[in-house]
Amino acid sequence: xxxxxxxxxxxxxxxxxxxxxxxxxxxxxxxxxxxxxxxxxxxxxxxxxxxxxxxxxxxxxxxxxxxxxxxxxxxxxxxxxxxxxxxxxxxxxxxxxxxxxxxxxxxxxxxxxxxxxxxxxxxxxxxxxxxxxxxxxxxxxxxxxxxxxxxxxxxxxxxxxxxxxxxxxxxxxxxxxxxxxxxxxxxxxxxxxxxxxxxxxxxxxxxx
Amino acid sequence: xxxxxxxxxxxxxxxxxxxxxxxxxxxxxxxxxxxxxxxxxxxxxxxxxxxxxxxxxxxxxxxxxxxxxxxxxxxxxxxxxxxxxxxxxxxxxxxxxxxxxxxxxxxxxxxxxxxxxxxxxxxxxxxxxxxxxxxxxxxxxxxxxxxxxxxxxxxxxxxxxxxxxxxxxxxxxxxxxxxxxxxxxxxxxxxxxxxxxxxxxxxxxxxx
DNA sequence: GTCGAGGGTGAGCGAGCGCTTAGAGTGCCC
DNA sequence: GGGCACTCTAAGCGCTCGCTCACCCTCGAC
Numbered sequence: 001x002x003x004x005x006x007x008x009x010x011x012x013x014x015x016x017x018x019x020x021x022x023x024x025x026x027x028x029x030x031x032x033x034x035x036x037x038x039x040x041x042x043x044x045x046x047x048x049x050x051x052x053x054x055x056x057x058x059x060x061x062x063x064x065x066x067x068x069x070x071x072x073x074x075x076x077x078x079x080x081x082x083x084x085x086x087x088x089x090x091x092x093x094x095x096x097x098x099x100x101x102x103x104x105x106x107x108x109x110x111x112x113x114x115x116x117x118x119x120x121x122x123x124x125x126x127x128x129x130x131x132x133x134x135x136x137x138x139x140x141x142x143x144x145x146x147x148x149x150x151x152x153x154x155x156x157x158x159x160x161x162x163x164x165x166x167x168x169x170x171x172x173x174x175x176x177x178x179x180x181x182x183x184x185x186x187x188x189x190x191x192x193x194x195x196x197x198x199x200x201x202x203x204x205x206x207x208x
Numbered sequence: 209x210x211x212x213x214x215x216x217x218x219x220x221x222x223x224x225x226x227x228x229x230x231x232x233x234x235x236x237x238x239x240x241x242x243x244x245x246x247x248x249x250x251x252x253x254x255x256x257x258x259x260x261x262x263x264x265x266x267x268x269x270x271x272x273x274x275x276x277x278x279x280x281x282x283x284x285x286x287x288x289x290x291x292x293x294x295x296x297x298x299x300x301x302x303x304x305x306x307x308x309x310x311x312x313x314x315x316x317x318x319x320x321x322x323x324x325x326x327x328x329x330x331x332x333x334x335x336x337x338x339x340x341x342x343x344x345x346x347x348x349x350x351x352x353x354x355x356x357x358x359x360x361x362x363x364x365x366x367x368x369x370x371x372x373x374x375x376x377x378x379x380x381x382x383x384x385x386x387x388x389x390x391x392x393x394x395x396x397x398x399x400x401x402x403x404x405x406x407x408x409x410x411x412x413x414x415x416x
Numbered sequence: 417g418t419c420g421a422g423g424g425t426g427a428g429c430g431a432g433c434g435c436t437t438a439g440a441g442t443g444c445c446c
Numbered sequence: 447g448g449g450c451a452c453t454c455t456a457a458g459c460g461c462t463c464g465c466t467c468a469c470c471c472t473c474g475a476c
Contacts, residue, residue, distance in 0.1 A: 022423075040248035041333070044464060054425050059465065061423095121329060125249070165395070165403045168388065169381060176384040180376065187373070195373045202410045230453080252434060262455050267435065269453095 014112070015075070023061040025051040030068045035114035039069055039125040069122060070130045076112075076119035077137040081144070083108050088144045094152030095206045101148060102174060102200045103193040109177040110189035116178035145171055149204060159205030170200050222320070223283070231269040233259040238276045243322035247277055247333040277330060278338045284320075284327035285345040289352070291316050296352045302360030303414045309356060310382060310408045311401040317385040318397035324386035353379055357412060367413030378408050 018024040029050035033042040044065050045055045062068050087101035109116045123134060146167040152158030160166050177192060187195075223232050237258035241250040252273050253263045270276050295309035317324045331339060354375040360366030368374050385400060395403075 020423090038246065038248060038333075040246055043462080045462090055464090056426080056466080057424060065464070125246075161406075162403055165400075166407065169404065169407055172384040172388055173377060173381045176380040176387075179384075180380055192373075195370055196377065198369075199374065199377055199411050202413060203407050205410060228453095251432080253432090263434090264436080264456080265454055273434070 014079070014115075017075070018071075020061075022051070022053070022057070026053070026058055026061055027068060027071060031072055031115055031118055034069065034072070034118040034122060039065075039118075039122040066125070066127065066130070069118070070126060072115070073119050073123070073126065073130070073134050074137070076115045077134055079112075080105065080108055080116070080119070081137055081140055084141055084144050088148055094148055094155060094157050095201060098145075098148045098152065098204065098206070099197040099201055101145065102170065103197040105174045106177050106196045107189045107193040109174060110181040110187075110192050113178045113181045113183070116175075120175055120178055142167060142171060152204060152206065157207055166203060170203065173200070222287075222323075225283070228269075230259070230261065230265070234261070234266055234269055235276060235279060239280055239323055239326055242277065242280070242326040242330060247326075247330040274333070274335065274338070277326070278334060280323065281327050281331070281334065281338070281342050282345070284323045285342055287320075288313065288316055288324070288327070289345055289348055292349055292352050296356055302356055302363060302365050303409060306353075306356045306360065306412065306414070307405040307409055309353065310378065311405040313382045314385050314404045315397045315401040317382060318389045318395075318400050321386045321389045321391070324383075328383055328386055350375060350379060360412060360414070365415055374411060378411065381408070 015024050015027060018027050026047060030042070030047045033046050033050060036042075042065075044058050047065075047068070048055045048058045051057075058065075058068075062071075083104045084101055087104050088097060090097055090100060092100070123131060126134065146163060149158060149160055149163055149167055149170075153160050153163060174196065177196070181187075181189075181192065223235060234255060238250070238255045241254050241258060244250075252266050255273075255276070256263045256266050259265075266273075266276075270279075291312045292309055295312050296305060298305055298308060300308070331342060334342065354371060357366060357368055357371055357375055357378075361368050361371060382404065385404070389395075389397075389400065
């Protein structure tokens with residue numbers, strides 16, 4: 001996601017890489033609808049309606065309803081992976097890097113929970129080919145987290161009996177934020193990120 | 209869930225409380241189908257077919273497709289809650305009780321991951337009334353876990369700065385097992401339960 | 417002013433959906 | 447043996463779905 005994306009900083013202006021304007025409006029509408037009702041319960045008429053267009057207009061920009069989901073899934077996964085990698089590749093101790101990775105990954109899943117919900121829970125509405133592509137991106141998430149944990153174990157900063165299992169648990173914990181997080185609730189994405197970073201450091205037995 | 213349920217011990221014989229036989233077969237078929245494809249992508253013809261019956265037979269035992277989901281949801285939630293409460297109300301230190309609660313709750317979500325998936329991810333296919341009923345059961349899950357953590361904090365066995373947030377995280381971690389657990393994978397439900405019990409004790413800073 | 421290209425619409429197609437209905441088979445009570 | 451309740455089926459109704467098609471705007475090039 002290093003491509004041009006927003007003119008002025010911040011997350012509230014995503015999908016900048018989708019052109020033309022009508023295609024982006026349709027995609028944003030689809031994200032909302034899929035997150036609210038699920039892929040299968042969403043109609044193409046609903047998506048077009050939210051974008052202020054007729055049902056037929058959707059098919060000028062996308063071949064099928066599934067192509068919309070595929071596009072959302074790929075872009076969403078790439079963004080999440082980018083967030084994770086930036087933290088994983090930063091300077092600092094394994095504990096710093098793990099805390100930052102969890103903090104930013106959770107912040108993304110909370111702040112962009114509509115996108116995240118679609119990305120995480122509608123995976124098997126995709127065709128086998130498209131799913132395979134997404135699964136590859138997902139494995140890179142896992143590799144990034146496992147890398148940090150292995151580093152910490154190697155330096156003696158972490159105490160982790162089961163690296164693979166703990167990696168799965170950490171990622172699972174972060175991802176599930178998208179399911180329960182409520183934008184109107186008492187916690188901000190930042191606060192959840194901070195709490196989770198602390199919890200994960202405990203999970204890996206990080207030395208103070 | 210203290211009603212008669214299995215004649216000989218064990219989990220592989222659930223749904224014993226559903227009668228008559230044809231109604232149970234339909235319900236089991238619905239669980240499989242919903243878990244595989246999701247509620248909205250499952251057709252009543254598919255459910256009836258899996259149960260070896262004609263499409264119309266479904267409507268002799270259930271008023272609507274949604275009633276099937278509602279029944280599955282309620283029974284599933286009640287079972288999970290039962291599992292959790294048994295551990296929460298047992299004898300022993302807060303650490304013992306928390307470990308046992310997580311172990312058995314995770315074991316259930318892994319072993320019964322088809323049911324758990326339906327129960328956890330198809331909630332908002334239900335009508336508002338039915339959803340409200342299920343949400344009540346869910347809050348009792350949270351209360352049970354929070355109770356143990358509060359006990360541990362009170363006795364000084366746990367070190368938890370944010371009890372409510374940590375409760376959410378622990379439950380979220382356990383529930384998400386249903387999403388990623390794969391029966392053909394390398395880990396058994398017991399092994400995942402043991403790993404997660406250890407991780408959760410670390411999260412609450414349990415004294416050794 | 418004409419024209420072509422591309423973004424848009426209204427109407428509607430074939431298909432599959434949830435669900436209903438009329439009626440057939442089966443077992444039980446008297 | 448007749449009547450009844452229960453279970454199940456074949457056929458199909460009405461509807462909405464994803465998607466298509468014939469046509470219409472708008473706008474820049476010349």
